[in-house]
Amino acid sequence: MLKIENLHASVEEKNILKGLNLNIQPGEVHAIMGPNGAGKSTLGYILSGREGYEVSEGSVEFNGEDLLDMDVEERARKGLFLAFQYPVEIPGVSNMEFMKEAVNAMREQRGETPLSAAEFLKKAKEACKQVQLPLDFLKRGVNEGFSGGEKKRNELMQMILLEPTLCILDESDSGLDIDALQVVANGVNSQRDGKRSFIVITHYQRLLDYIEPDHVHILAKGKVVKSGDASLAKAVEKEGYAFLGQDNTEEAGA
């Protein structure tokens, strides 16, 4: 489904990714862990197509197509979804309007007819319920005045509505208390259907107690330095990133 080969990328002329490889099959959950500054969020942004990131080398194939050649919206329409670490507030555009437009853009891509307002509302209400967001959040401006946890749940609500095939969760656990963490984890688990794939970017092992990964990769200095199964995450939790060596852990403070 997703094949990243020897990816080199920079932002503002600073090299962040330095030869990253990753191969994800349908239905798999991959966790990406690593110290601050390792390039975890950069990877998410590059996959989603955010401007300002320069890919100098390497390739990314998404379902056999060149992902890096696509516009941001095209990637989304082909099934890629990035849940943001810091969701942006958009006053004036309601959650409802935002998601209706997005859902119908997806439907158009699949050759389906757009949902009517009533049909959409029904789906949106269900999604709200699933992530435990009050229904009046649909009427509010996107993330406008939402708490940190509400913003994360709102990202998840979008994921549920858009039904992507590859979901990238960028530190969806950061800033969440244990209850909110479970809501997020349950939301993700409800979307695991054996076909949909996930990249779970996280700093801590905590989230992985609830979302069981098939593979865990440790990202440091722009590369995957170690891969393993769920036990690798537990080892990291216990021992920290010290095994990466002095040189790598320094960046944790950066």
Add this chain to the structure above:
Amino acid sequence: MSQWLDQVIERGQAIDDWLSPVRTQALESLRQSQWPNRRTEAWKYTSLTPVEKLELSPTTAADNAAVSDIDGLNSLNLVFVDGKLVTDIDNLPLPAGLHIHSLRAMPASLQETARELFGTIKPPRHLFGLVNDALAEDGLFIDIDAGAHIERPLRLVNFSSAGKESHHRVLVRLGTGSTATVIEHGQGHDSSMSTGFAEYELGEKAHLEHYRLAMHTHQAIHIGGCHFSLHQESRLNSTLIGFGSQLSRLDVDIIHSGEHAKAKFNAVYLLGESEHFDLHSTIEHAVPNGTTEENARGIIGDKAKAVFNGRIHIHRDAQKTLAELNNRNLLLSRRGQINTKPELEIYADDVQCAHGATVAEIEEEALYCLRSRGISRSQALVMLNFGFIQELVNQMPNQALAQWLQPQLRDRFVEMEVK
């Protein structure tokens, strides 16, 4: 003095009707007026060259223009074509308490009253207001009895057609405790020049819901104004929607004449291509305990140019005034221009006032967020733009009018280029 103004004075002198006494005064003021140039403060950012170059003929005969109804509005339509009233007002089904008279056929018994309204609320500093004083032969005097609640909105459409110059005037008097909704709707896109000024007297405890839809576009030049006098405990809720044209200019004056009056004025202007829109508003708090809330938001794309000048003037005796003025602008292109100037002039010491103006660009991060959910860039821009003004559109008390406006406002964004 410009040739155009000379010609206005000449034509004004030739008019002989029941308004002649007030026209004479206006003509005298015009003779003493300087034709504005870029050094004239009120016209600093708006060039009158398009007016100077005009070769238009004053209207002789008016064609009937088909005015389509607004769904769900159920308005009483009063239509002007090139300044001439074409609606047969004698056969309108008027509700009790509402009286509508044409300025062209004012009954002798009302001439004195109408003359007293004419030009007394509109301040004499507006040059084109004086031009309108001198030349507006047609127009309406809308008189609402004390205590009357006029449910049906009055929609005054002013349609300008190719090659025509026109001037019309509206006088509205709301009696004590009366309520009404008045929509002034300007239309036309061909080369034309029109002035349209409206004066509103809100009696004690009267409530006016007002809209000015300034929708002259392209080559249509429109210069006009809305002027309100608010008596004791009256309420004004006014919304202005401005599209730009070769030259569009509006002056709004809200005068607190009685205590405890409340005014809410929202303005939205949306400009693209090489359009020009200039809004000058002045709020006069002449008496204590008045409240004003003014919000103006504009979106400027392409090579368009917007001018906003919002002045709040709090007189020495106007203690306990609450006044807020806010102007926010979104610039969509590097070649677009906005000149904004909020002004507070306060002579009373126990007041609460705030004012502010901002100019911003579309937030790249918000754009990226929408696109990352599959929404096309162009559609995302429409949504973000619309979001910027949505708040004010949502505040329009008349839902039918808001519904009718939405797609037209959206269409404006679709046409705007973003660079």
